[in-house]
Amino acid sequence: MSSKKTIQHSEAAARFNKDTERVNWHDETLWFVREKRDRSANQIADWELLRETASKIKNNVLSNIHDYLIEFEANAKKNGITVHWAADAKEHNEIVHSIMAKHDVKQMVKSKSMLTEECHLNDYLAEKGIEVIDSDLGEYIVQLRKEPPSHIVLPAIHLKKEDVSETFHEHLGTEKGNIDPQYLTESARLSLRNTFLTRKVALTGVNFAIAETGEIVVCTNEGNADMGAHLADVHIACMGFEKLIPQRKHLGVFLRLLARSATGQPITTFSSHFKKPREGKEIHIVIVDNGRSTQLGREDFRNSLKCIRCGACMNTCPVYRRSGGHSYHNAVAGPIGSILAPNLDMSKNADLPFASTLCGSCTNVCPVKIDIHDQLYKWRQVLVKEGHTPTSKTVAMKTMATVLANPTIFNIAGKSGRFVMKNLPGLVNNKMNKWYDQREMPAVPQESFREWYKKNSREAKAKDNE
């Protein structure tokens, strides 16, 4: 959180890599999810056309979101839903709390909502004396451990079953050492069933909001959103405004893409369409901005708002798989998190766009075709211009620029010191040669290519033969 000093991605990643076995497991497990995604995508002949279509729908949404929001609100109200607007995280949290206060309720059951993570709702409500229980199994596990989720779809992917067993033993009284996932899941099911049956307020996220009908769609595999919402008197659904889509039929495109991209499933177990509250009950929708309208104004970065939170870019990212979600110190980790986070706080998140090799795999798996790796490149340029990079790096870069722009200096520098290798930033002002820690330097050859060329090129030889 912002009050604590943020540990840079590279440092957190270095720590994560101290346990090689754990890193290998994390990498292989997420790669397995990527492979399931590939198999699933390859079964759909129209896959690439679907991505293109989804991308176009989202482009249309971004260009017309003002009118869609007005249309959505009007239709939702007609359906008997109360609509709230929150400019930022603080207002979002206050609105949620005010609904709880109005009903004089002190307990809430919550299904997965990355937005509430972004707004730190749990901490806020805890301060107000309200108990929140996260009902998605992964979220429940990390909540008991007082950790943030490390992945938007697989919140506890950084943990092994031994860790979960320990946590459940401590909090739910499960058998010590019983690491059977079936047993552990069953224990959580029993505990959470009691929660569902006793909570008067349920909060869910929103996967899609449909302007044309004023309904919202929530997708889960566990059924936890539905168990919460249908048993509570009040259902609060929180959404970033970019969740809008124009028409119901567009769900056909997104529901085909979402789960296949996320986990390789053909669809989530439940895709629930909430249009009207049950008789005598309430549905509240909180529409949140929290920096999104600013991002909408950044031409190079507005496409990040097309994201449908499938997590495919995380699963495919070779850096994410080997650094873990927590190293991104942001509610949304991985490549997509790294292009969203600087918009929220440039100084705190300046390291994230650099936590990438720009390999481009993220862009290729994205179901709505966000140019993620190009945006990472562009954020780097912005962060440098806005002064969020270390001075030593800037000095090194300026030296490099001068040398490389001038062939005469370059040739002298190259001959004497193999200039480029020596000046890879990070080597500068650093006692340790970071290349050399775990890698050998390339051997220095007798002569450079240009030296060889001077003697051996066709022109040189022709001259010699004259």
Add this chain to the structure above:
Amino acid sequence: MSSKADILKKIKQNQPALITDLPDLSVLGSEEFDVLETYKTVLKNIGGDPVEVGNYAEIIQYIKANYNLDKRLITTIPELSEIATLDWTNDDPHSLQDVELNVIKAHFGVAENSALWVTDDLLGQRVSPFIAQYLAIIVYKKDIIPTMHQAYEKIGNQEYGFGTFIAGPSKTADIEQSLVLGAHGARGLIVFLLD
């Protein structure tokens, strides 16, 4: 209210100047495959059980053979009154917590993902397909359609308060990616495919 005005104002200022066209959806969903066979295969792959039946009598027979009738069985289908109760739809939804099996009908099924479309009018209570330990859904074979595009064509402007696609039993893989059926909702799903 002021936040709404501020947000909308900022959005209007910042959204792209040109409204891009919505794409043509009619080119999608033309894949050709054996709809019923695909439906069954996909359902099995995600942990559900397809059972082909000729009539309600066969459904009753199947349930009698596979479920404990001493436990609480509920349904919204009058033809099944012999094995399940029908008088629960106006009760407090919390009272459904001890339901062993819930048998409902679906409007249609989708072959590509085995999802079944159900709405309040078929559910009796919204929570019924989630709170029961086991779930059985009846769908006519003729109502299995190929993809989600046909599904939304069929839904069209259908009026409902709540509707959901159900594909297989409730599940989670949040512990080390090990698949466990029966997370919070039904532990098992039977789909009766009716002639």
Add this chain to the structure above:
Amino acid sequence: MKIGLFIPCYVDQFYPKVGIATYELLQKLGCEVHFPMGQTCCGQPMANSGYQYLTKGCDANFIANFAGFDYIVCPSGSCVLHVKEHLHDEKQEELAAEMRKKVFELTEFITDVLKIDSIEGNFPYRVGMHVSCHGQRGLKLSQMTELNAPFFSKPEQLLHNIKGLDLVSLTRKDECCGFGGTFCVTEEAVSVKMGQDRIKDHENHHVDYITGGDMSCLMHLEGILKRQKSPIKTIHIAEILNSLGN
């Protein structure tokens, strides 16, 4: 056909044999090849670090050296991609735009411009192909495993007629090696781990050589291989394609 040979700065300094192989190969294939002596670097290390604004000097120098050639050919997908995407010159933007279209990576130049499908050669070893990201996902030199699209590979196609070459099929066909320019030092832990994991995949397939179209990736992998005292060697694809005696 007059070719300007564009040799990445680190290849010039550390891997002259790759430059030599590229030069000889292109000549064998009937091209008139010149190496402009004033070339330095395309500016990518700075641009990828966020300092694209400092690359104007590099751009101007690149244009001064390479204007006037029919094609600019380079044995590195990464450098070519940078030039294709980012070469600009306020004073002569038209020329810069034209040059962005004239720059080619070596293997795509052979298959797409020279229209040569395969090259004779001799390389009797088991070889793993390291697919470099910028060449693949940037220049589309080969199909990407993320897409539902038919397979192709320009570099692999060229290796088909190399005698004795046994090309293995890797488990992860196009995962990044972790070099990533300055990433290799700023995110050293992850960079090295990615490289080690790539090497493991090649080891599991018992390769003698790891080849590829980008010496930067190979330099990173070679650095790790040498530290591990591995018998596996790295070799640029130009050296294999130039394996038939002159």
